[in-house]
Amino acid sequence: xxxxxxxxxxxxxxxxxxxxxxxxxxxxxxxxxxxxxxxxxxxxxxxxxxxxxxxxxxxxxxxxxxxxxxxxxxxxxxxxxxxxxxxxxxxxxxxxxxxxxxxxxxxxxxxxxxxxxxxxxxxxxxxxxxxxxxxxxxxxxxxxxxxxxxxxxxxxxxxxxxxxxxxxxxxxxxxxxxxxxxxxxxxxxxxxxxxxxxxxxxxxxxxxxxxxxxxxxxxxxxxxxxxxxxxxxxxxxxxxxxxxxxxxxxxxxxx
Amino acid sequence: xxxxxxxxxxxxxxxxxxxxxxxxxxxxxxxxxxxxxxxxxxxxxxxxxxxxxxxxxxxxxxxxxxxxxxxxxxxxxxxxxxxxxxxxxxxxxxxxxxxxxxxxxxxxxxxxxxxxxxxxxxxxxxxxxxxxxxxxxxxxxxxxxxxxxxxxxxxxxxxxxxxxxxxxxxxxxxxxxxxxxxxxxxxxxxxxxxxxxxxxxxxxxxxxxxxxxxxxxxxxxxxxxxxxxx
Numbered sequence: 401x402x403x404x405x406x407x408x409x410x411x412x413x414x415x416x417x418x419x420x421x422x423x424x425x426x427x428x429x430x431x432x433x434x435x436x437x438x439x440x441x442x443x444x445x446x447x448x449x450x451x452x453x454x455x456x457x458x459x460x461x462x463x464x465x466x467x468x469x470x471x472x473x474x475x476x477x478x479x480x481x482x483x484x485x486x487x488x489x490x491x492x493x494x495x496x497x498x499x500x501x502x503x504x505x506x507x508x509x510x511x512x513x514x515x516x517x518x519x520x521x522x523x524x525x526x527x528x529x530x531x532x533x534x535x536x537x538x539x540x541x542x543x544x545x546x547x548x549x550x551x552x553x554x555x556x557x558x559x560x561x562x563x564x565x566x567x568x569x570x571x572x573x574x575x576x577x578x579x580x581x582x583x584x585x586x587x588x589x590x591x592x593x594x595x596x597x598x599x600x601x602x603x604x605x606x607x608x609x610x611x612x613x614x615x616x617x618x619x620x621x622x623x624x625x626x627x628x629x630x631x632x633x634x635x636x637x638x639x640x641x642x643x644x645x646x647x648x649x650x651x652x653x654x655x
Numbered sequence: 656x657x658x659x660x661x662x663x664x665x666x667x668x669x670x671x672x673x674x675x676x677x678x679x680x681x682x683x684x685x686x687x688x689x690x691x692x693x694x695x696x697x698x699x700x701x702x703x704x705x706x707x708x709x710x711x712x713x714x715x716x717x718x719x720x721x722x723x724x725x726x727x728x729x730x731x732x733x734x735x736x737x738x739x740x741x742x743x744x745x746x747x748x749x750x751x752x753x754x755x756x757x758x759x760x761x762x763x764x765x766x767x768x769x770x771x772x773x774x775x776x777x778x779x780x781x782x783x784x785x786x787x788x789x790x791x792x793x794x795x796x797x798x799x800x801x802x803x804x805x806x807x808x809x810x811x812x813x814x815x816x817x818x819x820x821x822x823x824x825x826x827x828x829x830x831x832x833x834x835x836x837x838x839x840x841x842x843x844x845x846x847x848x849x850x851x852x853x854x855x856x857x858x859x860x861x862x863x864x865x866x867x868x869x870x871x872x873x874x875x876x877x878x879x880x881x882x883x884x885x
Contacts (some may be wrong), residue, residue: 416786440818441790442775492789492816493739545691545862552671554737554812555690555845577789580815581737583689583845583883610790610818650819 404466406430406572406604407452407487412461414444414451414628421447422628424461430572430604432620434594437608438639439625440649445608446492448625449574453489454479467571486571490578492608496557502547505560506535509567538563541593542586554581562590566597575607579614587611591618612650616640624649656680657701657807657839662710664700670708671696671863677856681837683830685854685871687847689883692860694843695737698809701841702734703727714807729757733805737812737843739792741799743785747776750784750795754802762802769798772828773821789816797825801832807839808832814846822846826853847879 405428414422422444429435439445450456452463454477463474467486474482497505504522510531511518520527539547542559551557558581565573573594579587591614597603609615615622615636622639624632626649632642639645657679665671672693677684686694699705701712703724712720719727728734733754741750751769755762770777773794779787784795793816800808810829814822826846830853833840844850851857851871859867859882866882867874 417782419782440775441794441816441821442779442788444788446788543689553691554695559690577816581812581845584847585883586690610816610822612819 403431406466407606408462408464408466409452410462412448412451412463413459414447414456415459420628422451422458424448424625424628424630427623427630427633429606430466432604433598434605434607434619436615436619436622436636437606437625438610438612438615438622438645438649443625444628445625446576447628449489449576449606449608452482452574453487454482465572483568486569487574488565488568488570488572489574490562490565490576492576492580494554494557494581495561496551498550501549502544502551502556502560503535503539505551505564506538506567507531509564510534534567538567538593541589555583555586558582559586559590566593569601570603572604572606575605575609577608577610579609579611587614594618656713656715657684657841658711658713659701660711662697662700662707662712664696664705664707664710666696666705672700672707672860673863675710675860675863675865677858677868679839679841679856681833681839682855683833683840683842683853685850685857686841686843686860687850687857687879687882688860688866691862692882693863694860695811696863697860698734698811698841698843699736702732702809704734728803731757731803731806732809733800733803733807734809735796735800735811735813737815739789739796739816741784741787741792741795743783745784746781747784747787747795748780750799751776751802754799758802758804760804765802765804769801772801772824773798790818790821793817794821804836805838807841809841811843812845813842814844814849822849826850829853847876851876851879 407429409424409427412424437445451458465472465474507521511521551560562578594605622636623630624639624645631644660676662672662675688694700707703722707720711718758765776794797813814825826849829840832838854871857871857874859879861882867878
């Protein structure tokens with residue numbers, strides 16, 4: 401039985417100043433647990449994610465999201481509505497609440513969404529206590545130097561961004577180069593947690609990454625994008641061996 | 656020759672680096688360590704972005720630890736920060752030209768060398784740097800520092816965001832630049848294996864202190880990795 405895709409993209413186009421950055425005829429996301437998106441620098445990978453999350457407005461095409469039972473046309477939604485519907489993205493470039501400690505930043509991610517009263521997680525002890533166990537649990541996986549202080553290094557900020565997104569309990573998580581700036585052991589710790597969420601919470605993950613070992617080890621399905629177009633898709637082995645991928649992306653160039 | 660003794664540095668009264676000493680001379684000097692170990696703080700201190708609270712930094716025998724960042728840059732010390740750091744409203748060509756102000760050889764020659772390293776930049780010259788992808792922005796930031804023809808190059812995780820092809824090429828070029836142009840490269844990286852492959856010396860930081868330092872051919876990868884688990 402074919403699993404229905406969580407996200408169906410068709411005829412999606414985006415240009416910047418006359419240069420076509422994304423031109424994807426067809427892409428189905430969410431049939432596999434963890435899927436990869438690889439491609440050269442400037443291929444349009446981050447732009448594609450920006451179009452999905454509605455950070456960017458597409459010039460043409462359709463984006464259909466199926467969070468469960470319902471079908472949503474993402475083109476009709478704002479960025480915050482997309483996130484509320486469970487489609488969440490981690491950031492390639494570090495985004496941090498500079499004035500919040502690590503723990504407060506995580507509290508904010510777990511703040512109750514009802515009636516927009518997110519601040520009650522800070523002001524009402526009962527609500528704060530309700531999220532502490534979950535925060536302690538997630539912090540036990542990651543060695544922050546001082547969870548009650550600020551995230552200091554770029555790596556800590558990057559890690560915090562990923563954890564915040566996971567705490568939002570997304571249905572589909574888009575990860576834009578999550579491991580850039582993280583050492584190998586933390587990269588593996590992040591992916592182990594993501595795998596656990598995929599298995600236990602039916603999370604679907606779409607991940608951009610240049611760390612190809614991570615792509616081959618963790619992804620069930622991989623897509624290759626170059627010059628804005630989807631040039632091939634398949635199992636990691638199929639993509640790894642594809643001549644276009646080898647020519648345009650991998651291997652050493654002689655100079 | 657770059658020499659650091661008893662270096663202490665940090666932010667807002669919080670000390671991050673404690674008693675760090677190193678000496679690098681026309682070689683690739685690798686700085687490794689876990690998140691928060693102090694790698695970026697070390698490079699920012701060497702570049703004059705933050706001022707040390709103790710210790711000395713000497714460049715060719717002269718103390719530079721009290722100089723402002725622009726005077727340190729004018730001495731030929733190029734710095735590429737970790738965060739994608741370009742002038743977003745200027746074109747790629749303009750960003751590179753700014754780096755070129757400090758170099759001595761003809762700009763055309765330096766640009767030609769740069770396009771050998773990053774051919775894709777040549778197609779983006781008229782594009783505003785702020786509209787580039789993360790990896791392309793990283794190429795511009797590195798390119799701008801190389802245009803300066805530095806005698807010391809401080810690189811903070813330069814391969815983050817670069818495709819495998821460019822990562823491989825950048826490591827090779829950094830090694831070449833150091834060897835052929837006698838440039839001292841202080842390279843902070845997460846990619847331990849590739850970094851050790853091109854560095855002559857390695858310095859592992861752990862919680863702001865030196866965990867290990869020495870010649871790369873005398874240090875095992877296990878010893879380096881121990882510095883990540885303290």
